Amino acid sequence: MQDGQVANVSSAERRRSSVLASYGALDAPREPEFDDIAAIASEVCGTPIAVVNLVDTTRQFFMAEVGLGVRETPLESSFCAQAILSEDMMVIPDATKDPRFDCNPLVTDEPHLRFYAGALMKTAAGVPIGTVCVLDYRPRDLNESQIRTLRLLARQAMTQFELRKAVVERNRALKTARETERRFRSMADDAPAIIWVTDTDGRCVWLNRGWYDYTGMTKWKSEGFGWLDAVHPDDREESGRIFFEANAKRIPFSLEYRLCRHDGRYRWAVDTGAPRFHNGVFEGYVGTVIDIEDRRQAEMRREMVVRESSHRLKNAFSIIQSIAGQTLRQAATIEEARATLPARLLALASAQDLLSQTENPAADVRAVVESAIRPYMTEEGRFRIEGPPAMLSGHQAFGLVLAVHELATNAVKYGALSVAGGHVAMHWNTDPDGTFEFTWKETDGPPVSSPSRRGFGTRLVERTTALYFDGTSSLDFDVTGVRFRLLGKLQSE
Amino acid sequence: MTQTKRLGVLVVESDPLLLLFASDAAADAGLIPYEARDSARALQILNQDERDDLGTIFVDTDLAERADGMDLAWTVHRLRPDIRIVVTSAGRTPDPKTMPPGCIYFGKPYNIYDLMSLLREAFSASAD
Numbered sequence: 001m002q003d004g005q006v007a008n009v010s011s012a013e014r015r016r017s018s019v020l021a022s023y024g025a026l027d028a029p030r031e032p033e034f035d036d037i038a039a040i041a042s043e044v045c046g047t048p049i050a051v052v053n054l055v056d057t058t059r060q061f062f063m064a065e066v067g068l069g070v071r072e073t074p075l076e077s078s079f080c081a082q083a084i085l086s087e088d089m090m091v092i093p094d095a096t097k098d099p100r101f102d103c104n105p106l107v108t109d110e111p112h113l114r115f116y117a118g119a120l121m122k123t124a125a126g127v128p129i130g131t132v133c134v135l136d137y138r139p140r141d142l143n144e145s146q147i148r149t150l151r152l153l154a155r156q157a158m159t160q161f162e163l164r165k166a167v168v169e170r171n172r173a174l175k176t177a178r179e180t181e182r183r184f185r186s187m188a189d190d191a192p193a194i195i196w197v198t199d200t201d202g203r204c205v206w207l208n209r210g211w212y213d214y215t216g217m218t219k220w221k222s223e224g225f226g227w228l229d230a231v232h233p234d235d236r237e238e239s240g241r242i243f244f245e246a247n248a249k250r251i252p253f254s255l256e257y258r259l260c261r262h263d264g265r266y267r268w269a270v271d272t273g274a275p276r277f278h279n280g281v282f283e284g285y286v287g288t289v290i291d292i293e294d295r296r297q298a299e300m301r302r303e304m305v306v307r308e309s310s311h312r313l314k315n316a317f318s319i320i321q322s323i324a325g326q327t328l329r330q331a332a333t334i335e336e337a338r339a340t341l342p343a344r345l346l347a348l349a350s351a352q353d354l355l356s357q358t359e360n361p362a363a364d365v366r367a368v369v370e371s372a373i374r375p376y377m378t379e380e381g382r383f384r385i386e387g388p389p390a391m392l393s394g395h396q397a398f399g400l401v402l403a404v405h406e407l408a409t410n411a412v413k414y415g416a417l418s419v420a421g422g423h424v425a426m427h428w429n430t431d432p433d434g435t436f437e438f439t440w441k442e443t444d445g446p447p448v449s450s451p452s453r454r455g456f457g458t459r460l461v462e463r464t465t466a467l468y469f470d471g472t473s474s475l476d477f478d479v480t481g482v483r484f485r486l487l488g489k490l491q492s493e
Numbered sequence: 494m495t496q497t498k499r500l501g502v503l504v505v506e507s508d509p510l511l512l513l514f515a516s517d518a519a520a521d522a523g524l525i526p527y528e529a530r531d532s533a534r535a536l537q538i539l540n541q542d543e544r545d546d547l548g549t550i551f552v553d554t555d556l557a558e559r560a561d562g563m564d565l566a567w568t569v570h571r572l573r574p575d576i577r578i579v580v581t582s583a584g585r586t587p588d589p590k591t592m593p594p595g596c597i598y599f600g601k602p603y604n605i606y607d608l609m610s611l612l613r614e615a616f617s618a619s620a621d
Contacts, residue, residue, distance in 0.1 A: 314601040315511065316602075318602040325605040326517065460510075467530065
């Protein structure tokens, strides 16, 4: 029967064992509270042995004992294992006369135990976990007062175990709570944003590390309403108003303001807050602040580029309409207009190319000039181009292309390029102070006479080019060849 | 001075080509163009010799990428309320509240013939 008990641990036993384990008392060090209970039991009952005993499935553990000198014994020879099966009090006056124990080695051999009395320790749910018991080497009995005391001691021991368990559970819960708190705080601190919390009056009660790193402010300066000091003075009033309005209505809000970074620079930030409620009761707000300066700058640049492109496009259309209008109006014949207009528009387009090539357009004088005369470079040696490397701003390149185009067109029609053997020389020079001089000189062409009426192209060369260079220009219809001279300043873009 | 003598048009435009075209348009409309590429030059012309033949100013609001053309329009309105103001721009149509009273807006891109008839109309209005 004893073997059977060990081998067949019932499910009720397993449940009891796990309840027992939940007290965390097995193999625990000695504690004076339990020692006292064992001492009182021994004293009151007048027995040499008293034990506060926890009964597990395969062994019993002595939380406290008097007169034994060991802290655990196997279950086979246990009296208490029997007690666990009985109601709540078991008394064996003489074990040699009890069929349950007359074969027990503790009875038949050393130490020849004779008397046993045990009171059950039961949890509030009625699960027995052990006993408070007394033993003697001679047969005897207990009076009612002794039995009642033993019962009370068992209850007292149980109460001690409950207290102990409560403390263990509370400590475990506290540790979990601390760990959860630590984890959330580190999440909040390491989040790539500023996080803040306010109370019901709108006072700031907590800010994450992001805030302190960003603003360089101290805790005592930031909490309460001190954080408003980091908001740009011009944005402070409006920001405060939006926040307090939302706070009064308990509604989410989002606002933008300039926030002072630790280096003293104000940068645009977006502040978003949402009300916190616990069981329907308003507790304040939680919110984030995110630096949007870079995004805002990019947006502004994009807007500027769009606006700029629209400007350029409309200006370009105005120029095209004007060129078309003037060309058509001044052409002597429709054939002439038919030839002049596309060439002019083409020159305009190639000049526009120079402007739109890069974001910060600049071009070398030689490249600009060559692009303007490319359609007229029909044979070698007609043009002589000389000058040092010099960069023109986009606008100046545009102006020079138009001028050279008109000069070349005129030369092909009436000047040096209208006959074989005629030449055009282009020279330019720059000074360290930015002075720019450009000349166009035709030689070996037919004799030149001043035109009776200044055409559109001529006026364009005479009047407009100088404007691009903030300087002066002259166009001479010298009898030996057309001469153009421009004197101005290079623009540094 | 009589009203009918006021043939002068002050053209204020920072783009050299557009300046040339607008002033040509004024000349072709039978008026006398004066050219300026910025506000400072425009005000100089306005104050020069009590330039009282000026009847109209045609001004681009975006002078050399600075939006001070509208400021110039207001200055002209204050100094010479008798001058008709025509404002042009490659940007958005300005809010009428930002323009001086009686000011006409003529957006880019514009047709040169439309500009000519506009300037002629402005001239006859100032001659009334």
